[in-house]
Every structure is written in structure tokens, then in C-alpha cells.
Amino acid sequence: MKRSALHRWHEKAGATLAEENGWYVPFRYSNAEQEAGAVRGSVGICDLSHIHEPLSPYARFLIAGPNTRAVLSKLTSLNLDLTTAYGSVAHVRSLVTRHELGFLVMVPRDYAESVWESLLDAGEEFHITVFGLEASRRLEA
Numbered sequence: 001m002k003r004s005a006l007h008r009w010h011e012k013a014g015a016t017l018a019e020e021n022g023w024y025v026p027f028r029y030s031n032a033e034q035e036a037g038a039v040r041g042s043v044g045i046c047d048l049s050h051i052h053e054p055l056s057p058y059a060r061f062l063i064a065g066p067n068t069r070a071v072l073s074k075l076t077s078l079n080l081d082l083t084t085a086y087g088s089v090a091h092v093r094s095l096v097t098r099h100e101l102g103f104l105v106m107v108p109r110d111y112a113e114s115v116w117e118s119l120l121d122a123g124e125e126f127h128i129t130v131f132g133l134e135a136s137r138r139l140e141a
Helices: 007-012 032-041 068-075 109-122 133-140
Strands: 016-020 023-028 044-047 058-064 084-089 092-099 102-108
Touching: 023 044, 023 133, 032 044, 032 133, 044 109, 044 133, 058 068, 058 109, 068 102, 068 109, 092 109, 102 109
Parallel strands: none
Antiparallel strands: 016 023, 044 058, 058 102, 084 092, 092 102
């Protein structure tokens, strides 16, 4: 079973892990409906490293919710109006693409935890929520 660069972080955070396409993924942290509601009301972050990049040396995060731009703007000077931008997020070379729920941020696996923690710190004033795959599916429905 493959594991994201944040696997240990998810375990420490108490995530319920599940198998998805040969990966251990955070399925939920608490209650998926509450997670989805917190994202809809402010901002959340989800590890989607397992999607579309099965052998990639990159980690992939979804940042979603109405305060997404405010959080990302603290960590990057990229033009977030573009569909895709390549530059720095939290001082790490990143690819940022727009997503129907917010933005996808792709960073090298070796920097995944530091960028993840930076995003959580930047989102603290907005009560950023980590959310799992189950809440992600509810948001996309």
C-alpha cells in the first residue's frame, strides 16, 4: 500500500485511514458532514496526493472554501486569477491550479509537511479545517 508524504501527520491527527486505489488515504478526521460544513463556511485543506499522480514525486493538496484566496495570499505572490500558476508557496516551488472547490497545490514530496503546516498556520485566523476524502466527495456532490 502506498502512503502520502503526510501519512504520519494524518495518523497523529487521528484520521481514519482507508484504502483508495492502492493508497492509504485520510478518509475522515472526525465527522465528514461537519468537516464539509466547516469548509463551506470558511476554508479547509485535504491531502489528495493519491489522485492522478500514483508514482509522482509530488504531494497534492486541495485548499477549498470561501477563505481559500486569503490563506494562499499569505504564502504566495502568485496571481490566483490564473487557471494555472507556477511559483513559490511558503518558499517552495509549487504548481497551483484552480479547482471547482478552490485550488490544488502541488509541491515536491520532500517539502509536503512544511508547506502543509504553513498552510495550516496561514489559515488559523480563518479556523482552517483538515478534511478527508469523504468530506471532499460531499463537497463535490
